[in-house]
Amino acid sequence: MSGVVFHPQMPTVLGPTVPPRLEEAFSAETNEIARLVAGLRNQPSPASLRSEPRLAPDEQPLETRLFDALAAVKILTAQVAMHLDGEWRRKLFGQLDSLHDPEEWEAGDEPVGPSSFATFLKAILSIRPERRPGLGLSHTGNIIAAWTTGRDRLTIEFLPNDRVRWVLALYHDGEEPDRFAGQTPVSRLAEGITPYHSEHWFSHESKGDEFTR
Amino acid sequence: MRFAAAIDTATLDKVSSAFKPLYPREELLRGVQFQMNLGVTPSAVEQIGYRRSSPDQTHILLLIPPSLLMSQLAPYPGWDQFFTRFCRDWGVWKKSVGYRKIIRIGVRYINRIDIPSSEPVVYEEQFLSVYPQIPEVLGPMTQYAVQAQLPIVDIGCNLTLNSSVVPSPLLGHRSFVIDQDIGKDNPPQNDDGIYQLLKQIRATKNRVFEACITDRARELFEPCLG
Numbered sequence: 001m002s003g004v005v006f007h008p009q010m011p012t013v014l015g016p017t018v019p020p021r022l023e024e025a026f027s028a029e030t031n032e033i034a035r036l037v038a039g040l041r042n043q044p045s046p047a048s049l050r051s052e053p054r055l056a057p058d059e060q061p062l063e064t065r066l067f068d069a070l071a072a073v074k075i076l077t078a079q080v081a082m083h084l085d086g087e088w089r090r091k092l093f094g095q096l097d098s099l100h101d102p103e104e105w106e107a108g109d110e111p112v113g114p115s116s117f118a119t120f121l122k123a124i125l126s127i128r129p130e131r132r133p134g135l136g137l138s139h140t141g142n143i144i145a146a147w148t149t150g151r152d153r154l155t156i157e158f159l160p161n162d163r164v165r166w167v168l169a170l171y172h173d174g175e176e177p178d179r180f181a182g183q184t185p186v187s188r189l190a191e192g193i194t195p196y197h198s199e200h201w202f203s204h205e206s207k208g209d210e211f212t213r
Numbered sequence: 214m215r216f217a218a219a220i221d222t223a224t225l226d227k228v229s230s231a232f233k234p235l236y237p238r239e240e241l242l243r244g245v246q247f248q249m250n251l252g253v254t255p256s257a258v259e260q261i262g263y264r265r266s267s268p269d270q271t272h273i274l275l276l277i278p279p280s281l282l283m284s285q286l287a288p289y290p291g292w293d294q295f296f297t298r299f300c301r302d303w304g305v306w307k308k309s310v311g312y313r314k315i316i317r318i319g320v321r322y323i324n325r326i327d328i329p330s331s332e333p334v335v336y337e338e339q340f341l342s343v344y345p346q347i348p349e350v351l352g353p354m355t356q357y358a359v360q361a362q363l364p365i366v367d368i369g370c371n372l373t374l375n376s377s378v379v380p381s382p383l384l385g386h387r388s389f390v391i392d393q394d395i396g397k398d399n400p401p402q403n404d405d406g407i408y409q410l411l412k413q414i415r416a417t418k419n420r421v422f423e424a425c426i427t428d429r430a431r432e433l434f435e436p437c438l439g
């Protein structure tokens with residue numbers, strides 16, 4: 001968990017002590033105090049430096065909105081990349097890129113939201129499923145993951161602020177499926193689906209198997 | 214790297230284009246400063262730089278006059294690859310911009326240590342050797358941030374060292390950050406001197422990091438001290 005960042009003293013866009021043009025309006029002592037106080041701040045990594053968009057999201061070109069959303073979640077992924085298998089991460093990015101293909105984008109949909117994606121990462125790193133889920137996006141930009149075993153299906157929507165909503169569909173031969181649903185903090189997701197046999201969804205061995213009930 | 218003189222817009226555009234094959238994604242960076250002169254209406258001055266990145270956002274290049282910044286996000290490929298990347302990009306920069314006096318070279322290393330724990334209380338002393346000491350009567354801490362600044366005499370650099378608790382991106386974990394910023398004012402101007410300085414900074418960073426963590430922290434991860 002080590003990283004390197006070439007980093008001269010912080011560029012002004014990260015927040016100068018006193019804006020240079022205003023320095024003359026303050027005494028030398030005030031400027032020095034401001035410099036020392038600013039020096040005590042734990043500055044963000046320059047890698048996280050992004051400009052605030054000048055246009056409202058719905059006024060930005062579609063490509064810009066999609067790129068910004070993808071960049072934000074890829075940077076989030078970098079925060080936990082040391083806990084992710086490289087191949088898993090690469091395929092995840094492929095899925096995300098595919099979901100945000102400008103040529104197939106539905107007008108009015110929202111690109112992936114960083115808060116939903118952070119919830120997704122927490123869940124995945126907690127559950128550590130052997131099987132990769134299929135991914136989708138809700139109309140509002142929430143990540144949706146689905147695991148299918150035979151005809152049975154577990155669908156989880158990752159909401160902002162560490163909440164999840166899940167739905168299970170369990171089929172019996174020739175019958176309508178039993179459906180179960182829940183909404184919990186992501187920290188209790190594993191607990192919430194344990195009664196429905198987590199390994200049925202997440203284990204490689206379960207792929208295509210019938211759920212033993 | 215920070216340079217003595219500003220870089221004009223035309224040169225900035227040129228160098229950003231030169232980096233396009235290496236960093237395909239380009240974003241404009243905008244910052245607004247308010248110019249206040251007595252008796253004159255305040256006017257907004259827009260500073261523009263570029264943020265270029267690889268498609269997976271792990272390689273980032275910031276062109277913010279008068280600075281050039283390179284950033285590597287996780288997963289980290291190790292020092293050799295990073296140094297090779299620096300030499301490559303430094304060559305592209307020099308070819309586009311020409312010689313400019315360098316007034317500072319700095320390297321920042323941000324290490325996060327994730328500790329399995331569901332308790333809200335921080336037991337930093339078990340994992341780190343840099344943390345605030347507070348009277349025992351005040352009870353355990355839940356958050357902290359400390360900073361120390363000190364010279365590194367043998368290589369003529371200054372170290373700014375931050376240690377803090379940060380929100381963990383993982384469930385059931387507490388996370389600490391050891392953040393080192395090692396820089397040298399009036400650094401060497403030629404390539405050999407620059408490369409030598411970077412290698413010295415890297416060795417110092419490893420020494421500082423090792424001094425800042427305990428054996429218990431070492432047990433948690435395989436340090437990538439590349």
